[in-house]
Amino acid sequence: MHVVVNAAMSADGKLSSRQRDQIAISGEADFARVDRLRADSDAVVVGVGTVLADDPHLTVKDEQLCQQRLERGDPEQPARVVVDSKGRTPDDAAILDDAATTYVCLSEAAPIDRRMELADRAELVTAGDDRVALLRAFATLQEQGLEQVMVEGGGELIFSLFEAGLVDELRVFVGPKVIGGRDAPTLADGDGFIDEFPLLSLERVERLDDGVLLCWTVDS
Structure with a gap:
């Protein structure tokens, strides 16, 4: 498996404001680059915090890129993956629609009722007791044929992936904007090294x- 972390951050290293509001950091040129990177990936991964804050769809937008995927024998859209220890992904989240296969990675701490509800909309991967054990979860995803993986955030997940030694590449667009705020999320949050x-x-x-x-x- 090859894992590429991709992110856009402000000139002062913030992913969004301290209120977790989605802020436009990059422009059309970077949006096109991200779309190409998604199209070249088997799966696009986010943490549940990103789902709750932004409700992303995580699909390839360019129809030509979708067609190229089909021509090389891939599904029209890459799979989508949510790392969600407690099963907090809303039932109506955009990532759970039928545009692409979605995997939700849970821990054993996810309530049974949430598991049952999510199982109607996604493939479930259970790994870890209180938090998702990323090494085990990603090994399961690899067994499903997901080899080229793109991670789009947020900062907690990115830190955890670095901590687990799962990141192969980091691609960051640094935009011409200063956000500020000691509580604003950064590229790699978590406990820190x-x-x-x-x-x-x-x-x-x-x-x-x-x-x-x-x-x-x-x-390495």
Whole structure:
């Protein structure tokens, strides 16, 4: 499995405001890049916090890219994955529609009634006691044929993936906007590292509109 974390952050490293409001950080050029990256992926992954805050659909928008997927023998849309330890994904979330296969990764702590409701709308992957055990969950996803995986956030999930050693690449669009706020989410939240920090190798820098795309690989 190859895991690419993709994110857009402000010039001061924020993903959104302290109120968790969705803020436009990138423009059309980056939106097109993200759509291509989705189209090249077997699955697009987000944490439940992103679902609750933004209600993303996580589908490829460009019809030509969808057609190219079909021509190479892939489903029209990549699978969608929610990491959701307690089963908080709303029943009417956009990610649970029939546009693509959706997997919801749960822990054993998810209530039975929520499991039953979600099972009508998604494929369930259970791994871990109180929180989703990412290594086990991603191994199960790989068994389902999901090899090229794109992660779109949020900061808690991204930190946890780095902590588990699951990230292969990090691609970040840094936009020309300052958001501020000590409580605003950053690229990698969670507990934070105090030693053995993940190290990155810069592979590519590209200007997009008034921002910059930074592409790193994760040192093994």
